[in-house]
Amino acid sequence: MTARIDAVLRSAVDSGAMPNVVGVAADRTGVLYEGAAGPRAVGGSEPIDAESIFRIASMTKMVCTVAALQQRDLGNLDFEAPVDSYCPDFAAVEVLDGCDETGKPKTRAPASRATVRQLVTHTAGLAYGFWNPELTRWEAATATGDVFSTPMVADPGTRFEYGISTDWLGRVVESASGRSLDRYLADHIFRPLGMRSTAFLLDDEQRAACVPVHVRDEAGNWIPTDLDWDRQPAWWAGGHGLYSTPRDYLLFQRMLLAGGTLADATVLAPSSVRGAFTNQIGDLWFPPEIRTIDPAVSCDFTAGPGMKWGWGLLLDTRGRPGGRNPGSGGWVGVFNTYFWIDPEAGIAGALYSQSRPLATPEALKTYTDFERAVYSDSQ
Numbered sequence: 001m002t003a004r005i006d007a008v009l010r011s012a013v014d015s016g017a018m019p020n021v022v023g024v025a026a027d028r029t030g031v032l033y034e035g036a037a038g039p040r041a042v043g044g045s046e047p048i049d050a051e052s053i054f055r056i057a058s059m060t061k062m063v064c065t066v067a068a069l070q071q072r073d074l075g076n077l078d079f080e081a082p083v084d085s086y087c088p089d090f091a092a093v094e095v096l097d098g099c100d101e102t103g104k105p106k107t108r109a110p111a112s113r114a115t116v117r118q119l120v121t122h123t124a125g126l127a128y129g130f131w132n133p134e135l136t137r138w139e140a141a142t143a144t145g146d147v148f149s150t151p152m153v154a155d156p157g158t159r160f161e162y163g164i165s166t167d168w169l170g171r172v173v174e175s176a177s178g179r180s181l182d183r184y185l186a187d188h189i190f191r192p193l194g195m196r197s198t199a200f201l202l203d204d205e206q207r208a209a210c211v212p213v214h215v216r217d218e219a220g221n222w223i224p225t226d227l228d229w230d231r232q233p234a235w236w237a238g239g240h241g242l243y244s245t246p247r248d249y250l251l252f253q254r255m256l257l258a259g260g261t262l263a264d265a266t267v268l269a270p271s272s273v274r275g276a277f278t279n280q281i282g283d284l285w286f287p288p289e290i291r292t293i294d295p296a297v298s299c300d301f302t303a304g305p306g307m308k309w310g311w312g313l314l315l316d317t318r319g320r321p322g323g324r325n326p327g328s329g330g331w332v333g334v335f336n337t338y339f340w341i342d343p344e345a346g347i348a349g350a351l352y353s354q355s356r357p358l359a360t361p362e363a364l365k366t367y368t369d370f371e372r373a374v375y376s377d378s379q
Helices: 003-014 057-073 088-092 116-120 133-142 165-177 181-193 204-208 246-257 270-276 361-378
Strands: 021-027 030-037 095-099 105-108 214-216 222-224 307-309 314-316 328-333 337-342 347-352
Touching (some): 003 021, 021 246, 021 361, 030 246, 057 116, 057 181, 057 246, 057 270, 057 328, 057 337, 095 133, 105 133, 165 181, 246 337, 246 347
Antiparallel strands (some): 021 030, 021 347, 214 222, 314 328, 328 337, 337 347
């Protein structure tokens, strides 16, 4: 069963498409596949595997979203409430509104108060600079490093704009639960699911198992870098800050695939899981193509038409030939980690590497080939 999938991973590394790669997949009965190709760090001899630790970046967002859904299920969090009712400093966030005569960006008050629901669905108007030219200009003009001072680029509820909403959602979870986000996730998600290697901070042993982020040198060869998260963060980044292993995160995927429960651990109500796989943005759409502003961070991101957003998941309304069915959900991390969950087929899978930029054609082809091989071998 594994030979076809093994060949996909091995080809990706042998061809130079990816510096290293791990693939995992499961169905509702358990793990279907674990495999890997390449070294933990290019130039080294230690192989990568499903216990290697990765910066999962924006795959953190679904974990933080589950935390918010838990608090909603408990009655502690109202998704229809204004964000500033949980985080008063959010009331100071304004909307970019062009530039003045000197070229300095201007801001204005938003037309409405953004709600928690809009944070969860990325319709609060908050963006990322590497995918939004207006915000890139603002960042260049202000040189601020404070995420929570970043303005909106659209009025709440007017369009889908992927960005820092889930970082604010992490602070909302802290307010609703009365716990710091790192402790909340550890106690209510990681420990119940047995995710022993997932955290915002690594100890010395875990750091030794962490896969470095790779980039290409001038000759086009992969080289490891020391790029990493802050070892003493000022806040817990619900939008991007977690480290995890493919084996750990597959437990989280299996919980969602099973409707919120895995083994003896009930993490989420079945209705909330169904909501994650249900269109939550109404008549808005996830952009078919997002043009990159910073090619060193991300290539153009082309999802194609027919994409919606649920609770924390990009939803494919059409399905993919030889792969996932309509209604599947998934997302990515900026260092080329990718996952999907297919409730109709009862299959979840993920592909992991550590490299920049995100979404190179070679990485996306490997992801597609891996997915098709998983479905072919599971039939």
